[in-house]
Amino acid sequence: MQVESPLSARLTPQRTRAGVELLVARGDAQGVFSGATKADADATAASTAAQAAPVRAGLKTWIPQYNQDVAGAQQALSFLGDLAERLQGLRTALGSKLAQLSSDAEDGTAPAGEAAALDKLLGDFARRWRERPQSTMQSLDGNLSYGRRGHARQPFRVAGLDAKALQGGSRETLFFSVGGAGRQPIPVAIDPSVPLPEQVQRMDFALAPTGVRAALDGQGQLQFDVAETQWPSVRDSLAIQGGGVRYPAGQMHLARPETVPRAVRPETWSVHSRSAMRQTLQAVLEAQSRVYAAQQQVRAALSRAASQITPAVEGGEDDGTLGISAWVADFSAQFAQRGEQSGYQFVSAVAPALIGISRERVVALLGATIV
Template sequence: MQISPNSNPTVIVPGNASNATAVDGTSLGLHGENAATATPVTPTPTSAAPLRRGLNNWDQPLQGDISGAQQALDFLEQSAAQLRNLKADLSARLANRQRADGTLDARVRQFSNSWRNRSQASGGTLDARLKFSNKASTTRFTVRGMTMANLRNGGREVLAISLGGGQNLRSVVLEPGLSDEQIAQRFDDALAPSGVRADLNEDGQLEFTTDEASWANVRDTIAVQGGGIRFPTGQLNRVKAEAEAPAVDPDSWQTSDMESVRATLQQVVQALAQVEQAIASVHTALNQVSARVQSAAPSDTTDGMDQVAQNFVSTARQPGYQSLLSITSALAGISRERVISLLSLR
């Protein structure tokens, strides 16, 4: 039997003229467990509630968290495999003291190119320090001259800060007697509308954060105008912003001689340890999300589906109109191409 790709059978549910309902294959005009058959079913404690369907009932953020974690794992595991191969090649070069033939350079470039694609490959879930988050990855950076020692000293001064090269200036008022936390809060309040946040890092220094996608623009355009106390007065002056050192920096790896090969091997070993640590961290996050999924999944979904299946089997076995209605409704929307594609998976 060949199933027409665009078949949408129209069936009239028996009843009086005012109740006649056309079924287009996607809806029978019924609800709950009766949606699969036209035979009324006496509700039971497990089937009285409306049938809820698997993924459609999961909290959407849960699905996003799972997808993000899986993307991060895919990237990290691929990176770990490349690093292990590179480690083996570097060790062999040192053991055999072979001459450089370009193979190691090619492998380093390959990993470097893969690593440069980290943000896209991981779906934006891994930052340069391999910190996993299902929110957009960020870049932490410092600004030259904005040390706490410099900011907390001196008289009252108003700093005008420009981000993005536009005329949208942000003002920060510095006064004697402010605590480090208060200074960081004033920077954070001023820059947050521009997508830059400020806080104190573990060393008690002022550190800024922005989305990784915005980092290049922030780095190249940040400028400050002061009152001549902490920063020069007059026109806006470009200041240097420096990003936090990445966990892995393959662009610095060299293989031109034995000494550089030895140094690169050490860096590769350290990078592999950090990647493996990140893998363990993402696995932990994924396990936590899986636990949330289990608790969020409806307890009566399985029982409800069992009830629907039993209704369909019972009705399909009985000859007559109701049996035909159940079968045609189940087959509606199934194209020949879909059947062939599913069979090809066997």
């Protein structure tokens, strides 16, 4: 899928009631300032007099990562739409086959032809599911929870380190090592006399610099998570040294963390018996609910992104709305403040918008007047 970037919007000069021409981004609802070629500028400037319109738009605030976030959300929404179609196909096929099977086949196998067709549907869905990290820019995790681009997390547990272990036994200091040899171990004090939430909070604070986070899940159990891109390294290198209470003393021991089972696990689905098909159908229904919830979540994120763009304003100081002079002053101040901070993120966000904008063009726009 080709994602249309908000920075692809073309710039066209528009006259305002205050006699100033602004470059107004014309594009989708999430359009933002973008650059235009000199040819575009000359062509649009020539037709401005015949197309005057009191419309102006822009950013409410300066948001360098806005474009990436919107692109990630659009790709996530496209991926979810594809999943929804595939799940509906599975649901229809499973329901049809279950209705055709006679009651005496309850514990038997499905006919070979029927099983092969369903196996193909399952295989296609599983392959598409494995493409989730790349297809969504890692904005959707394995439970279809949406976050910003690259923020998908992998939850995991560590054997011997759960809520019961933190609340029982004597005091002990555990040393965590993430990333292999040469890393400075991180000490975490375990004190059963301290309330469990506070202990977990301390552990989370201590491990945060490594990218590993700790929290209590919905069942009150200790659970860790890390960025999916970092998971292979953490899985193979996480080591813990204790004082002989919860973990052995003397040297680091590989913790061998285990992933928390995901809500959507097509690798466990089967269609080779009626009971298996029923279980798979139930799993498909649950996956559909999660896909729908994720779609709503992503659409809400896109809606919030759209609200960060100032809508076109027809009024001015005389009707209580933000006048052009105040708007320009406010935006210029924000832009200048960001520019003083410098940094790669700012430059990468601004550079595309400056392509084709010359000093002569800016002077011409500032000197324009309404006839």
